[in-house]
Amino acid sequence: MKIKKIRIFLIPFLSSLIFFFFVIPLIYYLLSFDLPSLEEIQTYTPPVSTRVLDCKGRLIGEFFEQKRRVVSLNEIPRYLTDALIVVEDKRFYSHPGIDVIRIIGAFFYNLKSLSIRQGASTITQQLARNMFLTHKKDIIRKIKELILAIKLERSYTKEEILERYLNQVYFGYGLYGIEAASQGFFGKSVKDLSLSEACFLVSIIKSPNYYSPYKNFDLVLKRRDFFLKMLYKKKKISEEEYKKALKEKINILPLQKNRQEMGYVMEMVRQYVEDLFGTDYLYKKGLTIYTTIDLDIQREAGIALEKRLREIEENYQFKEKKKSHEEIYKEKKGEISPPNYLQGALVCIENKTGFIKALVGGRDFSHSQLNRAVQTKRQPGSAFKVFVYTAAIDNGYKPSDIIEDSPISIEITGVQEPYEPKNYDYRYIGKITLRKALALSRNVCAVRLIEKLTPEKVCEYAYLMGINSKLRPYYSLALGSSEVSLLEMVRSFATLANLGKKIVPILITKIVDSDGVVLKENYPSSEQVLSPQTAFLVTSMLKSVLDEGTGYLIRRYGYYGIGAGKTGTTDNFTDAWFIGYTPYLTCGIWTGFDKKKKIFEGATGGVVCAPIWAEFMKNVSNFYPNDDFPIPDSIVKLTICNETGYLATPNCPDIREEYFLKGNEPTEYCSEHRF
Missing domain, CATH: 3.40.710.10 (DD-peptidase/beta-lactamase superfamily)
Known part of the structure; x- marks a missing residue:
């Protein structure tokens, strides 16, 4: 009897010992094989998106696998972290990564409701899952999550865990981390969020799809109120702050669509950076890329080009017209064919520096990534x-x-x-x-x-x-x-505008890594390839194209400033060009079909492209002084007879003032219209 009692006691006891000292360690050992080491955990950095900025520091776009900007805990308002902890993990500062009390409570709650309705993951566990694991729901993943949570607690302080969590967590719509979410939903940095806005953002974390501000705004607002209530109950905010935050109206930004007008520029940036540093650097290392693009000028370029091409499609009743991105997908049911509507491209560069201020490679980047400003060559x-x-x-x-x-x-x-x-x-x-x-x-x-x-x-x-x-x-x-490219033509005309100095077109001025180290820098460079006198004389002649030649529509379309340029039209009206410049900017435009065919009868560069140049330059010329082209030394001006080219007499019926290189000017008077 006594032996039987001992046996009854020993069997469960020994089983427990075996389970705790052999089975659990064995499971821990086996599952730890494919988990990161302590060193890997300590050196882990999340992928950070690369930002592309214009010449004034404004955001053009981003490259990312996960759209994220890392911020320190000091930049995050205290009431935001308090809200997260009081609702999501109230024993955060006391548990070792796993909240045993919460696990037991969740177990009995779910047992009672006969469903898994309450989770028990701590902030540390969620961080472990977001950093290294998938979101697949099974027992193996859960055990790995527990193991990693313990490792994280051994590797980081509580403040570091909190900071990493808020920089790692997903908010939906491609936004990773609290800073990206703050910028994405409110257009401001996290440090500038109000109490109400902070609680609104934290409300999304539990389920970004369910608590989507764009799908279920009222649900997110209701959950925000709950966070505010818990902050007040836990005495983290005053009654006055609580009531004020409840009344505050939440205004989120409209859902951002891809900026198609920047697609061609972004693609050029992508190719350049990937060639230099590789794909991982571009998408994960948090680079800042400074470009020469001016968003204001870029916007005017896109508007001017699209406006004129739509006018042509309507006026000449084209069967194939450019449709919206949504219409294209709807008609083709996801199978996108190459565009067969009228295309166009525009490049604008700054004469002195070679900086590309605007570049449009086509009418819809999402429909066709072919960059007609750079990649295609056509007869000019x-x-x-x-x-x-x-x-x-x-x-x-x-x-x-x-x-x-x-x-x-x-x-x-x-x-x-x-x-x-x-x-x-x-x-x-x-x-x-x-x-x-x-x-x-x-x-x-x-x-x-x-x-x-x-x-x-x-x-x-x-x-x-x-x-x-x-x-x-x-x-x-x-x-x-x-055949030549549009960019080549623009660069060549800029040589004339620049008094004979050939520049190198530049799109990217500087690439900086996440630590502020400059990885690449491009400086303006030029080479004197023509004499200033030759360049000036040709410029003087090209000014006549606008005032009395094939570019006359430029004046009719409202551009009355200083300008010089040349129209271009190919056989059968398949290509139309206009390349023109002011003392500060050179802008070139090409239009035509990707598959060569007649634009319309009489589609000259003067008719199709000159109005685009006029519309564009009319709107951007005020960004620069209204100066005339400088006259270099050794240039003289004389009055000549237009019929003979000799010095004019009082009897010459058609005269003009003409520029000459000193020493090469006419010395004889017109013999057909004698004194």
Whole structure:
């Protein structure tokens, strides 16, 4: 009998010993294999999003796996952490990572209700789960969570656990951490949150989907009231603070949609940074990328381009028109085909620095990521004539020199048919000055010049000024037969605006890591490739394009400031261009279809693109002084006869003041209109 009693006592006792001293340690040992070590826990840092800023420090966009900005506990209001603790983990400062009392209470509550309605996870356990585990609900994950919670308590102080938790926790809508949530929902830093706003944010943590401010605002508000009530009951806030917070109206920001107008810029930034540092650095290391983009100028670029292209679609009754992003997806049921509507691109750079102030690579980045400002090459048409005339002026020609605008036929060795270019209007004026030939974009005159200069010489000047694409040295090059990118053309025209200095286009000025260490810095650089005098004379000629030439619509569309530029149109009206500049900015525009086809009959650069340039420049020119192009030394101004190009007499019926390089000015008076 006595032995039987001893046996009854010993069996449970020994079983308990075996369980506590062998089974539990064995489970702990086995499950710890794939858990992080203490060292890994102590050195763990959460992935932090990379911010991309404009030239004034304004946020353009972010790259992230988890959208997060890390803040210290000192930056988080005390009432926010108090609210979290009094509701979610009231024994936070006394338990070792696991709240045994809460576990027992939750067990009996769930047993009584015959369902799992109450959890028992501490803040430390939640941190362990968010840092290293999945959210899969099973016993193995739960045991791992308990083990990790104990490890975390051994690795960090309570304040460090609280700080890490608030920087780690998810708030929905891609927002990780309290700072990202504060910025995302309220547009302010967490340190600036009111008591009511702080409790509102903490209310979301329990279930970001269920307590979504955009789906169930009233539910979140009700839970906020509960947090405020608990703070008051626990004497963390006064009665006055409690009542004031209850009455405070909560205003959250509208749900943010992707900023499509920045898509092409962000993609260029992504490619640049990934090439330098790799994908992990971009998405996880919390970089700050400073760009040259000015959001105000960028916004005007997108508006001007889209406005004109929509006008064209409506006025010419295009069958295929650009639709909204939502319409595209709805019609294609998620299968997106390449865009077949009219496209466009715009690049604007600062002349002195090469800083890209605005870049639009297409009409809808979400529909097509092809960057038409940089990645595509198209024939520039007559916009390429600028290189022909620059080469001519630099080799002794004068703006007043007379050239024959009449039919031309050039025999080419090895080619059966002669080259016989035609003017756009199939008409001929006869003898005209180089200035007028450029302003009116007379094709025959440009071909006569390239014949005298040679195509190879024109290629040389194009490369010198900023073209990188391979050019074919044919006579048709004068009319833009070789394909180039929009950015190349803008850079080349900026060389003229910059008095002969070729700049390097820059999009990113600086990349800084999360510790403030500068990883990469780009500085403006330039090279004098043309004389200031040549650049000025060509600029003077290009001013006539706006005032009396193919760019006349620029004035009609309301831009009356200083400007110079050149239109471009290709055969069959498949591509339209306008590249223009002021003393401070150079802006280029291209329009056309991705799959080449006629835009419409008569779709010249002057008709399609010049109005876009005018609308854009009209709205951004006030950001810069209204100065004229500076006149360099050794430039003289004389009055000439427009019919002969010689010095004007009192009898000359058509005269103008013309600029010349000193020493290359005309010295003879007009003989056709004698004194």
